[in-house]
């Protein structure tokens with residue numbers, strides 16, 4: 074009897090806060106608070122990155138995150154707070170990333186994520202513009218003599234769980250009828266360690282990542298990235314679906330990076346540009362028009378981005394271009410006017 | 422009229438302790454049901470807010486990813502359901518083999534801990550303390566990267582007892598080739614769990630009163646026979662309940678497989694929820710699966726336990 078009554082009391086105590094919770098969420102639900110307001114209230118942006126890929130997101134020797142993906146986060150923080158350092162980075166592996174976004178643990182996913190139909194629909198992501206056009210490749214040891222996919226017959230290939238790479242390779246090998254063994258790891262570092270130990274004759278991933286990871290291998294010159302590109306990997310930042318306001322902010326932050334380069338605005342000349350008579354530039358810088366306030370930011374949001382982070386070209390050069398050991402040509406990741414695919418809609 | 426002096430009291434059922442006993446139980450059950458309903462409603466509401474619908478239709482869609490180890494025929498064109506089944510078979514494979522091997526290792530090491538031989542006693546002590554006191558994940562990576570891949574690479578081929586050989590392609594026993602991923606997982610789980618079982622066995626044997634040893638000896642039994650015929654059967658009664666939890670641990674710990682690239686059910690489930698976004702459904706399936714496996718192990722061990730208990734004759 075005593076036992077039952079104490080259980081009863083315990084249960085009642087447990088249910089009360091539950092019921093209270095529900096009420097609160099219901100209220101919040103009706104007003105549909107945008108992530109933008111949540112982020113502003115918190116005073117910083119929570120951004121999901123990989124943290125394992127030099128050039129995209131990596132913890133540099135001074136303990137700070139650096140890379141192209143990281144700079145996208147910093148650009149959004151600059152637009153909202155005028156402070157590119159108002160970001161908290163969360164390291165996510167490929168498998169966790171979508172759940173972290175769906176559950177609201179992170180505000181923004183900037184983690185070399187390929188834009189695909191199903192991710193944009195059933196997985197529940199809303200993609201911002203592509204920040205890096207990539208394709209999947211395969212890396213092998215030079216002394217293996219392997220030059221083509223066909224030569225990987227009956228060989229083992231390593232990759233990471235939860236990536237498009239896992240599926241693309243399956244497609245390619247099935248189409249060409251090449252039997253092979255796929256060994257898939259949760260942790261990218263173990264995948265490469267396994268490849269180095271010789272368990273796998275090849276390792277597959279986005280080509281930029283192969284390049285980036287090759288630079289961290291014990292003897293980079295002993296490894297060859299095959300010429301074959303087996304897929305399209307448009308890498309883009311993403312937010313959770315159903316929050317148009319927040320999506321706008323992220324989308325136009327990325328377009329600010331791209332647009333600034335097209336208009337010739339850099340972190341060096343952005344303050345002088347203020348006196349430029351070109352109306353397009355004036356609107357971009359917010360000295361004319363109300364573009365920023367229309368989406369819940371200040372009118373000079375693009376100035377903040379360029380001032381703190383630079384334009385796309387500067388970001389690229391700093392992380393992947395000629396100033397780095399990767400020295401990766403711009404290729405598709407150039408302005409549309411220079412034969413690339415980067416194209417910002419007008420700031421109007 | 423026949424008036425019962427107690428009738429007034431009798432009618433006040435709330436004064437009856439039996440009534441309250443039942444009422445309390447109904448109350449607790451009712452509240453439990455309410456709690457579950459609120460939680461479910463909350464989940465449903467939150468999912469709706471995020472535009473996620475629950476449903477298991479996705480299981481029939483094409484999985485479109487390859488799986489490295491296939492005990493049954495499978496291609497990426499098959500469904501998620503078949504992929505998950507394949508993962509389950511891979512899990513069961515390592516669980517069954519692991520439980521058998523770890524019992525052999527654990528019992529031998531547990532007996533060795535009580536050996537009269539100084540070397541045997543201390544070697545088993547070192548075994549128990551190293552494997553019990555380091556994280557399983559670290560051990561798995563060690564077996565996989567250092568032993569299976571590392572040693573096999575430098576030594577080319579390692580031969581053990583003539584019928585086991587270790588190469589970069591895996592473990593070969595009597596001509597059956599096991600992948601390095603399976604091999605490392607199996608050996609890792611075996612050694613780790615074996616260390617705990619050794620301690621359970623040692624404690625079990627020590628719980629048998631000394632008098633039993635003395636009695637066995639006075640009957641003229643050699644120590645090894647005394648152990649087998651007199652001591653161990655009695656120790657089993659103490660050993661089996663905690664042994665069951667070690668088996669359960671082994672089964673659940675096998676879900677670390679994807680750390681070393683072995684495609685178990687947790688691995689396939691991870692890829693599935695990553696590709697479909699169906700986290701809640703996949704997690705429910707996983708919980709159901711592991712629960713079924715664990716309850717089956719526990720049920721089997723309970724039967725065994727009943728069998729070895731002292732029988733009233």
Ligand SMILES: N[C@@H](CCC(=O)N[C@@H](CS)C(=O)NCC(=O)O)C(=O)O
Nearest residue numbers: 123125166167186187236237261278
């Ligand atoms: N772009 C592909 C692959 C992205 C990806 O996660 N690649 C792996 C390498 S295969 C990675 O970046 N791993 C780093 C990490 O886990 O931190 C996708 O979106 O699925």
